[in-house]
Structures are given as structure tokens and as C-alpha cells.
Amino acid sequence: MSSKQKLSLSRVGLSVMLALSTTTTLLPIHAKAQDSAPAPQTETEELERISVSGRLMSSAAAAAAERREQPYVAELLGMEQISRAGDSNAATALRRVTGLTLVKDKFIYVRGLGERYSSTLLNGALVPSPDPTRNVIPLDMFPAGIIESLVVQKAYSPELPAAFGGGNVNIRTAAIPLQTTFNVAVGTGYNSLNSADGFSYAGGGDDWHGKDDGTRAISADLATAQRQFGILTPIKIAEALGGINASNLAQAETIVRELGTAFNRDIDIHRTSVKPDFDGSASFGSRFDLAKNVVFGVMSGFSYDRATQNIEEQERYYSISGESLTPLNRYDDIRGTEHQIKMSGMLNFGLELGVDHRLETSTIYLRDTKDEIKIKNGDSIETINETNRFNTDTSLTYEERTMLSNQLRGRHNLPSLWDLAIDWQYTDAKARRYAPGQVEYRYLNETQADGSVFSFLRRNQNAVTYSFGDMQDNTENLSWNAHLPMTLGKAEITFSTGYNYFERNRDAQTDRFNFDTVGFSLQQLSGSFSDIFTDNNILDSSNRFKISNVTTQADDYLAAQMIDAGYAALEINYDYLFRLNLGVRYEDFKQVSLPLTADGQISGNVTDSVLVEDGFYPALSLTWFVNDDLQARFGYSKTVVRPDLREVTPVLYVDPLTDFKVTGFSGLTSTDINSADVRLEWYYDNSNYSVGLFYKDLDNPIEAIELSGSDGNLLMSFRNAESGKLYGVEAEFLQQLDMFNGSIGQIADNFFLAGNLTLSESEITIQRFPGANLTNLERGLSGHSKYVANLQLGFDSDNDKHNATLTYNVFGKRIAFAGVNGKDDAFEQPFNSLDVTYSYAPNSNISVKLGLKNLLDEDVEILQQGEILQKRTEGQSYSLSFSYKY
Template identity: 85%
Template sequence: MSSIQKFSFSRVGRSVLLALGTTTAMMSLNTIAQETPEPTQAGQEEVERISVSGRLMSSAASAAAERREQAYVAEVLGMEQISRAGDSNAAAALRRVTGLTLVKDKFIYVRGLGERYSSTLLNGAMVPSPDPTRNVIPLDMFPAGIIESLVVQKAYSPELPAAFGGGNVNIRTTAIPLQTSFNVSIGTGFNSLNSDDGFEYAGGGDDWRGKDDGQRSISPALASAQQQYGILTPINIAEALGGITGPNLAQAETIVRELGTAFNRDIDITPTSVKPDFDASASFGTRFDLTKNVVFGVMSGLSYDRSTQNIDERERYYSVSGDNLVPLNRYDDIKGTEHQVKLSGMLNFGLELGIDHRLETSTIYLSDTKDEIKIKNGDSIETINETNRFNTDTSILYEERTMLSNQLRGKHNFPYLMDLAVDWQYTDAKARRNAPGEVEYRYLNETQDDGSVFSFLRRNQNAVNYSFSDMKDNTENLSWNAKLPLTLGKAEMTFSGGYSYFERSRNAQTDRFNFDTVGYSLEQLSGSFSEIFSDSNILNPANGFKISNVTTQADDYLAAQMIDAGYGALEINYDYMFRLNIGVRYEDFKQISLPLTADGTVSGTVTDSVLLEDGFYPALSLTWFVDDDLQARFGYSKTVVRPDLREVTPVLYVDPLTDFKVTGFSGLKSTDISSFDARLEWYYDNSNYSFGLFYKDLDNPIEAIELSGSDGNLLMSFRNGQSGKVYGGEAEFLQQLDMFSGEFGKFANNFFVAGNLTISESEISIQPFPGADLTNLTRGLSGHSKFVTNLQLGFDSDDNKHNATLTYNVFGKRIAFAGVNDKDDAFEQPFHSLDFTYGYTPLENMTLKVGLKNLLDEEVEILQQGEILQQRTEGQSYSLSFSYKY
């Protein structure tokens, strides 16, 4: 924050939460009962299973068995299935699940819906997201090595949070292993884009640990000056020195120049060869039989992943013509390099006291560091009509995303209390996004008469932009569930109920500074960055160097959430022919988001920043066991999707995934959803088939829209539509090729095929908005794909030494953002992903694995008006790993 005091996070969080509670009482507002459906899953009693390594069919069959026992529509992905497909993290693994697609390698779209319609739990608990622009957790942060299984629930059940749209992902880890195990693996990889040189800069320091060494962070001198002077202009500093007089103003100008030398300016971009990727992981688990009935277990894991990938992108520029933005037949070419370091650690303990009591602790640390350099050659308003001039824009982004979760869980059975079962959990989690080193600057290039090019840093009041951002989220989550079984004739009943409490506090602050080069001559601006801003040039009064805090794009805000919830449910299993699950959840939701001005005061009125809701969210599921192999499911629910903290805070920020400028809107309402599901499932030996239909009705759906911009750049915001709907069908199959005879049958018996297909339609009705002339007031939902397909062909040799898997995934085109000013909607085009993995196990405890990804060499494209708006080359990836298991 500019001149705002740097609050301690704990004090800020508690005070904002207190303000939220007191504001609720003082405002005496009528809360609005919200009933909205969302598919989610949690609180289901876990089914213990042994994963048979070596043959994927065994693991897939056990996962299918667990899915079969779920009361609500769900998908289960086991550890062996994840390992077999060569997936390195939870996000990559989940794109194999029916109706799920992966976006930006981070976020999951369920049934073609955007990431706002999915939610994530860690061992049944809500945890914060280290991504400042989205409420959902980037699932690429969870390495495969810490995952015991992934459960995706597509139909809502009342023990889950009511914020449920398309589906809920529950990431489950193990605390007490079945036996002592030790696993270690190392691997390397390479992307085809990396055959060309990449980019680096000296001032980044040594980041192999995924931690900034301090060179990028705001300097103590600069932080102290902000505390003392506030806005760092000569006039403001002179006033702080005693008044705007000649001596004070001269001293203030000297102070400003000296502060200029406190910035990291060793950021000249140089080419460098790209090193191969490297990853390593190790895990250890064991159990101790302390007495006949007491077992103590421990499970630990550590993984490290360092990767580099070159960037090859194109963007179309829009020129301003009257009131319209006109697309030009020219593109900006973007080259760059992204260095990434991922580090994760897990330490779980478990204690079993007989068969009736179990205690577990889980500590998980996740770190994901990105150091990105982008160099864009293209046009702007300054050069668009000049054939002999173009720009070179350089941007450097360094960010550290971390999450630390501490969890305590318990499960208890009380046979003497009518077999009452109780489970509970308490989770304290912290997430942080620290971006201490974001720099942007532009060079102008002029072609001379002799064909040479004269390049110089633009002479401007904001020629260089420095940004230092820090966002901290702190959450606490407490919940318990109780189940009481009863038998009445042929009916087996289970009464269940529970309570949960969740609170979140967020402190987000950003310091922005500009370098003013108006006093420089063009010759002085024609050198490298470090030469232009050398100590001698900055301190020379003749150059008129200045810095200033940027207050027009203040990005500071405080926010908090509180949720009190309780539920009751009843399950009736009649003669193993029908199972009825019915229940209702009540949630009391409070949220406050306070944008702050440069001096640390609240911008706007507090009442505009408060969202208060309470409501009942019912769920019903009916399962008909047609016979031992066939069952039918029917479901209905009402849930809600609430706006994210950032979406309701009217501050300007840049979306790190799209590079679009985005501003929040305080008037957003929650989306109420009514959901209907029907599904037929057939299980036969190791094969299974399913077919389902679904329908969702959305009231006040939240949509990303494009506002009219004046600089040719896209400005996005959020508004509520009037209504929306999504409906479609999905099918899934898993079949071993054991139906053939003869020699071919013996060979085919080693193969299996699996696949799924989701076909759906969506529609949203949205009203006109001031500042946004929407082209289509009736269209599909943003992020929705009309079809999603996954196919898998697997092979296991008889001796279990060889296995191979070929996987294919594709999604239908989806709206990236809605068109305005008579422009068409912008559509992300289908991406055909074809991957192959091969594993060789020469010894029972050793495996060598080869992975090939994006074999079709597809590119990510967003088209508008039939022309490419954005294009990104993914390249082909190759990996080799060795693992040892004991």
C-alpha cells in the first residue's frame, strides 16, 4: 500500500472478522434466503481399499466399486490410476474424469462449466487459494505423490458446503499406511520449444529453492520513506519537511533521486540456453503395532520440481475508431521464458485405538514459484499508424504462491450408543501470494533511412512501472458429523447431522511506482536498462529523474468471510432394492470486502461492501438397485455460487492467466442453482458402463464481460445475468478386451479401453449494462463447452513388467469472454491432447517410465471475428523418470 501502514496480518484478519460480525448487527439488514444447487461431495464415509499395483484394471475396478457405493453421483480416481497415466499433479489427473477439462493446467471445468462452478476440499475441509484472482485452488499445486485418491462429486449432498455449482473435488491423503513403504523417484524432461534459447536476467538471484533471495523485494529505504512521507513526490516530501520552500523542495528532489537507486535495476534481459527439467520425490510410511489394539502410523513425503519453458504467443491489437474498437490485421509477437519451481511436503500421523477410534493429523506445505519474462514486439496507439515505428514491451513477473495446512481429524464409533458414529476435523490453513518483482517498460523502435533501427526507452512520466504485491489468506475450518443407524423391518435407516464453521480473513496490498524519464534526452534513453538507470544517471540533477507512487490503480483491500452451517439428513435402504437419501443444509453467510485508498482509509461506504445471506439448501438422491450389476440414480438439489472476494472489490488488477485488466464490481449477487440428475450404472466383472442426464437452472449467473476501453486493451469486469441453464448427457465406459478367442484373444486380453463423453448445451440471458454494449444478450455461458471427450487405451503384460497408456482428450469451443460493440463473442478453440506413457519394471521394486505429451503439437487459440485474438504454442513435452519402491 502506498502510505497505508503495514498492518500485521493476524490483527487485520481478526479486526475485519470482528467488523464483519458487528456490521451485521448494526446494519439490521434483511438477509436473503438463497437456495441454489451445486454438485459437491464430502463427508461420505471412506471405503478402505488396497490398490493392486502393476495392473491398472485392478485399481480402476476398486475405484469403480467405491463410486458404486456413493449415495450421490461421484467419480473416484485412485493413486495407481494417476501414476499409470503419468500425471504429475491433481489437475493433470482430473482431466481424465468424465465431463472434466483442464484450463491453463490449473483449474478444472466440470461438465463444461467455468472454474467458478467447481470447488475443492482437502480431506473434507475448505482451504484458502493462493491465487488472488480466483476463489478455487490451482490444482497443479498438489503433486501426485501426496494423493491417496481424488473424489469428484457432481451431485450435491447436504454435508458439503452449499457453494456448489458443477462439482466438488475432494483431495484425500493417507495417514496410516497398510504396510511399511519407501518410494523415491527422479526424473527429467524437455519441451520442444526449449530447443531455442530462452531469457534470463542477472538481478533475479539464485532461485533454485523457489524463494526470492531478497534482491527483488522492496528495499528497507523505500519502505521507510513511504512510512515517513506517504506519496513520494517532491512536493509531498517538501511538505513533510516543513513546507514547500526552495530549500525544502531541493532537498526533496535529492531524496527522490536517492530513492531511485534503492530499486533493483539489474534486469537487463539476456539470452541463455534452457536446461532440462528436473524433478525428484521421496515418501516414507510405516505403522507400529503398539499393543494388540493400538496402531500408530506415519506417512511423509517430499517432492521438488524445477522446469523451464519458453513462451511463444501472439495477440491481436484493437485500434480505437470513434466509439468502436477495430481489429487490425497485425499481431503482437510475444516471446519469453517461464522458470518454475514447485516444492511440496507432507507429514501425516495416525493413531488407531481398536476398531472404533481413529485420530489423524495432516500437515501439508505447497510452494509454487514462477519467474516469467515476456518480450512483446508490436504496436500501440503511439505507433499504430506509423509504418516505420514499433514497440518492444518487456515485462518481468516473479511470484511465490504458498499454502500451509494443519489438520486434525477424528473418527469414532460407539457400539454402546446404538452404533453411533462421529467424525470431526479442525483445519487451520494459510495461503500467500507474494510478487515482489514485477517490472514493465517499453522501448520504441524507429527504422532509419539507411535501414538501421534506433531503439530508445520511451520518454514518459511512467516509462517504467515497478510493482510489489502481497496477499495473505488465513482460514479456520471446524466441522463434525454424526450418524445413527436404525433398522425397521426391511428398511435400514441412518440419521445424520452435523455442523461446520468457516472463517477467512484476507489482507491484500500492492505498492506501485513509476520512473519519470521526461528530463532525459533520446540519446540517454538509447542504452540498456541498467545503463539508463545507473546510479550516476539517476543522481544527476540535469536528467530530472523522478519516481512516484501510483495511486490511480490502488490495489489494497481487506476482506473477510464467515459461514455458520448445519444440516440434517436421512438415508433409507429398503430391502437392498431402493436407497433414498434426503437432507437439507442451512448456511448463514457473511462477507465484507473493503477497498482502501492510498492513505489507508476505506474507499466508499461500508454498506456497499457487505454481502449477507442465509438459506436452506435441500438435496435428494434415489438409487434403484435393479439387480446385482445394474443401478439407477435420480437426484435433485438447490445450491449457490457466490462471487469471489476479488470480484466484488472495485479495484483494478491484471489477471495473471489472461493478462487482461480486470476490475471488480461491488453490486454482484450470488447465483442460485437448481440441479436435476439421472444416471444408469452397469458394473460387470472389471468392466463398467454408465449413462446420465443432467439439468441446471441458474438465477443471477455471474459472467465476465468486456467494458469499453480507451487504450486498445481489454478491460474485463463482472455482472449478473438474468437467468441461465445448462443441460446435457454423459456416458462412460471401462472395458477389458477379453471377449476374443484364439491367439488374438490371448493378446487382446492384455488391453483395456476406457472413455467418457459429455454433450451439453447452455444458455444465458443478460440485460444491457452501462459502459458495455454487449453484442449478444442471449448466448452460451462463459467457459462452457458443448462436448468433452476422454479416451484411454491401456496395456499390461502378463508378467507385469510392461505397461503403456495412450490417452486422448478434447473439449468443444468455449466462450473466453463476451463480445461488445457488435463484435462476436471470443471463443477458445478445441484443444486435441494426445499423450503416451510407457512403464518398464525390470525388477518388482524398480520402474522406468517414459512420457510423451501433446503428440499432436496443438496450439491454444482464442478466435474473435474469425481471426486469432490470442494464440499460444504449447510445444511437445518429453519426460523420463526412474522410481524405486521398497
């Protein structure tokens, strides 16, 4: 742990109070709770759902029935649907929802809008994201085993946070069961890319459980030196030793060299065979009758997933020509290996006091650890015009993403008080991204006259960079909702009101150290990494080895958010012909994000980093029950999308999805959104159809733009465009194929077909910015796809022993980043995904499942001017699992 980490609490408190005190409209930070309230529980939601080993068609129909009862436009996936389709986590399940696409298997785009326009709730409460580059939670962190259902609400309702763009995902975890249940499963998997050997290094430590054993962490000697001297240069250390003189400078240089031996240098890359993936899970739930009408329940679960996948990528390098950036006609080849460990644990308790009172606790722990090695052979500014030279860049990235959520919920029906219903929740959640020991270095390769290649570590003041990062988010949430029903003639009326409080404190810091190799000879630099940086070479004064923790990429910052919110709503159901829902939410929002200097001081003007706003956010929904099978909906709402903490903090970081360098911009403002929906839904037996129109008007949408980078690499940032709009049509169907007669009909009766299609257009108008010569000032929204299609063909045998699902998913090309200097916008190309799952259950307790992913063997590609800028090979994945349930 670094010295900065030990001061985190005091720095957070003092800095946040200082920032908030700069404006009289802000209140002191105090520990309260989150602005996200659970959605009002409909009668359907109150029912416990028993998971049976029935037909997938029935499960899909049950989910459709619950969606039918929702007052606002929503989609729902049940536990059985998720399991039968072979989805391993929340993210892969959601890509089958109408209008949703998935980015890097982590983030969802709703109706073609980027992940900034979606939000995530856990059992109705906002929880922090362990990904510092995104405001939303990476949904691949939630394993399928803890999910009871996924609800995607596309139309805003006032009990939800006002930060609502394309949609809100509510992850509802497994509830207390109606009977004793026990499940255990084990499985294995393999990716076609893993047929070749992968990469590994000896100095990684023992981290099979996804937690570094201290091998990568910043050493105690280094942390002590930072506390004592601050910036680790000979001049600064000499000053701390009593003054700059020959004796103190000599001692300081000795200290710097000795600190060099405190780094983990056992990181030589070697090839190794790739082991098959492994996953296992177990869950247990039961109920106990404690007394008359008093029931206690417990639900627990644990899962472990270890996966390794080789990396094959290509990218073009940008050479600088005048004021423009031009891609070369050759690619940089990237090879590597990613090792990933995922662990999750869940422990829920419930207490039912009769039928009117229910208390629940929920503790969820998620850990997602990535250990990645990437080796890139290509060009840079140093070798761009030299045919006999090229670079080999090596990067080691290790990060642990964790989230711990403790939740207490209650529901109370009070018949003696006019059937008043109250629900409430308190959530304390913590998220952390711990990334110790990230290493980057470059070898130069020179082709000699005899054809041999001479390779050496570059001689540079920044020849090697070590990074030690730590980001921690702490949130507290409190919310309550009250619902008062009454009957007035043929009208059933429900008044609702609620209060939400949300608070977040973030402390993000990174220690970066550079190795100076200017004093080394080329012969010394031509060996392996561990041979170059031996203790003897580092301590040898003639090599003039130095370390430095002063860089231009320091990304330390402190941030805080507070949201104080309340709402009132009214539902009128008139004679089951019309249902009118209307309400308004008021939010008081405060945010501060403070970049820090290398010595921990606030950088820049504090008031520039404060965002304060409040407003009213209305919502209206009208449902017309045309008949028992047909209903029509209309909805309107006004919402907001606010800039993320990282987007408004002017520090430099690397986007893990694109590998682009990104810097924040403190001048961002919020995006106001006006939305309208019209939808027609038809439900018939187990089949259902729907078609809808949607329109969104965006004021000041936030867009990612490309700035002029000094090193030829892409440098991205964020700016507000002037205006934007999104409109389109979406359709969905679920149909059992039982309309045929004869022998064909007997076979077809076991099949069903489900699918959805979204067609949409988007437009934005954006102005020119200094340092960003945008090519197109009118274009589509970044991340928007003009079409999204999903199709499922399902089979269930009569005896329910055989179940199979064929799933196809595709999205239209979408802007990855806007073009500059006359170049067209860069588009991520359509990705056609075809997956198959087959399950065999010889009896009601045992099942075996086979999964095949990406059967079309598609690659992820980003094109610009018809040329590939980035290409990532996904490979085909195969999985086999065995499960037993009681």
C-alpha cells in the same frame, strides 16, 4: 516488507469490524472454523487400500466399485490410475474424468461450467487459494505423490458447502499405510519449444529453491520512506519535512532521487540455453504396535520439480475507431521464458485405538514459484498509425504461491451408544501470494532512413513500473458429523447431522512505483536498462529523475468471510432395492470486501461492500438397485454460487490466464442453482458403463463481460445476467478387451478401453449494461463447451513388467469473453490432446517411465470473427523418470 504489511493485522481487524458493524445481522468476527465437513464415510471409504503393482485395469475397476457405493453421483480416480497415466498433479489427472476440462493446466471446468462453479476440499475441508484472481485452488499445486485419491462429486449432498455449482473435488491425501513403505523417484523432462535459447536476467538472485533471497523485495530504505512520508512525491515529502518552501522542496527532490537507487536495476535481459527439467520425490510410511490394539503410524513425503519452458504467443491489438474496437491485420509477437519451481512436503501421523477410534494429523506445505520474462514486439496507441515505429514491451513477473495446512481429524464408533459414529476435523490453513519486484517497461523502435533501427526507452512519467505485491489468506475450520444407524424391518436407516464453521481473513496489498524519465535525453534512454538507470544518472539533478507511488491501479483491499452451517440428513436402504438419501443444509453467509486508498484508508461506502445472506439448501437422491449389476439414480438439489472476493472489489488487476485487465464490481449478487440428475449404471466383472442426463437452472448467473477500455486493451469485469440453464447427457465406459478368441484374443486380453463423452447445451439471457454494448443478449454460458471427450487405451503385460496408456482428450469451443459493439463472441478453440505413457518394471521394486505429451502439437487459440486474437504454442513435452519402492 512495506510499511503497509507491518500494519496488516490491525488493519484487518479494525476494517472488518467496522464493516460488519454496519449491519445488525452480522456478528463480530472470531476465530472459528470452516463450513466444509468431510463427506460421511461409507464402508468402502473406511477400508485401507493397499497399492500393489497390479494391472491398471484392476485399479480402474476398484475406483469404479467405490463410486458405485456413493449415494450421490460421483467420479473417483485412485492413486494407481493417476500414477500409471503419467499425471504429475491433481489437475492433469482430473481432465480424464467424465465431463471435466482443464484450463491453463490449473483449473477444472465441470460439465462445461467455469471454475467459479467448482469447489475444492482437502481431506474434506475448505482451504484458501494462493491465487488472488480465483476462489478455487490451482490444482496443479498438488503433486501426484501426496494424493491417495480424487473424488469429484457432481450431485450435491447436504454435508458439502452450499456453494456448489458443477461439482466438488475432494483431494484425499495418502493415509497411514498397512506396512512399511519407502519410495524414491527422479526424473527429467524437455519441451520442444526449448530447442531455442531462453531468456534470463542477472538480477534475479539465488532462488533455486523457489524463494526470493531478498534481491527482488522492496528495500528497507523504500519501506522506511513509505512509513515516514506515505506518498513519495516532492510535495508530500516537503509537507512532511515541515512545509512547502524552496529548501524543503529541494531536500525532498534529493530524497526522491536517492530512493531511486534503492531499486534492483540489474535486470538486463540476455539469451541463455535452457536446462532440462528435473524432478525428484521421496516418501516413507510405517506402522508401529505400541500396545495391544494400539497402533501408531506415520506417512511423510517430499517432492521437488524444476521446469523451464520458452513462451511463444501471438495476439492482436485493438485500435479504437469511433465507439468500436477493431483488430489490426497483424499480430504482436510475444516471446519469453517461464522458470518454475514446485516444492511440496507432507507429514501425517495416525493413532488407532482398537477398531473404534482413530486420530490423524496432517500437515501439508505447497510452494509454486514462477519467474517469467515476456518480450512483446508490436503496436500501441503511440505507434498505431506510424509505419516506421513499433514497440518492445518487456515484463518481468515473479510470484511465490504457498499454502500451509495443518489438520487434525478423528473418527469414533461408539457401539455402546447404538453404534453412533462421529467424525470431526479442525483445519488451520494459510495461503500466500508473494510477488516482489514485478517490472514493466517499453522501448520505442524507429526505423531510420538508412534502414537502421534506433531504440530508446520511452520518455514518460510512467516509463518504468515496479510492483511489489503480497496477498495473505488465513482460514480456520471446525466441523463434526454424527451418524446413527438403525434397522426397522427390511429398512436400514441412518440419521446424520453435522455442524460447520468457516472463517477467512484476507489482506491484499500492492506497492507500485513509476520512474519518470521526462528529463532524460533520447541518447541517455537509448542504452540498456542498467546503463540508463545508473546511480549517476538517477542522482544527476539535471535529469529531473522522480519516482512516484501514486497510480490508478492500486489494488489494496481487505476482505473477510464467515459461514455458519448445519445440516440434517436421512438415508433409507430398503431391502437393498432402493436407497433414499434426503437432507437439508442451512448456511448463514457473511462477506465484506473493502478497497483501500493509496494511504490505507477505506475507499467508498462500507455498506456497499457487505454481502449477507442465509438460506436452506435441500438435496435428494434416490438409487434403485435393479439387480446386482444394474442401478439407476435420480437426484435433485438447490445450491448457490457466490461472487468471489476479487470479483466484488472494484480494483484493477491483470488476469494471469488471459493477460486481460479486470476490474471488480461491488453490485454482484449470488447465483441460485436448481439441479436435477438421472443416471443409469451397469457394473459387470471389471467392466462398467453409465449414461446420465443432467439439468441446471441458474438465477442471476455471474458472467465476465468486456467494458470499453481507454487504451485499446481489453478491460473485463463481471455482471449478473438475468437467467441461464445448462442441460446435457454424459456417458462413460470401461471395458476389458477379452471378448475375442484365438491368438487375437490372447493379445487383446492385455488391453482395455476406457472413455467418456459429455454433450450439453447452455443458454443465458443477459441485459445491456452501461459501458458494455453487448452484441448477443442471448448466448451460451462463458466457458461452456458443447462436448467433452476422453479416451484411454491401456495395456498391461501378463508379467506386469510392461504397462502403457494412450490418452486422448478434446473439448468443444467455448466462449472466452462476450462480443461487444457488433462483434461476435470470442471462442477458445478445441484443443486435441494426445498423450502416451510407458512404464517398464524389471522387478517389483524398480520402474522406469517414459511420458510423451501433446503429440499432435496443438496450439491454444482464441478466435473472434474468424480472426485469431490470441495464440499460445504449447509444444510437445517429453519426460523420463526412474523410481524405486520398497
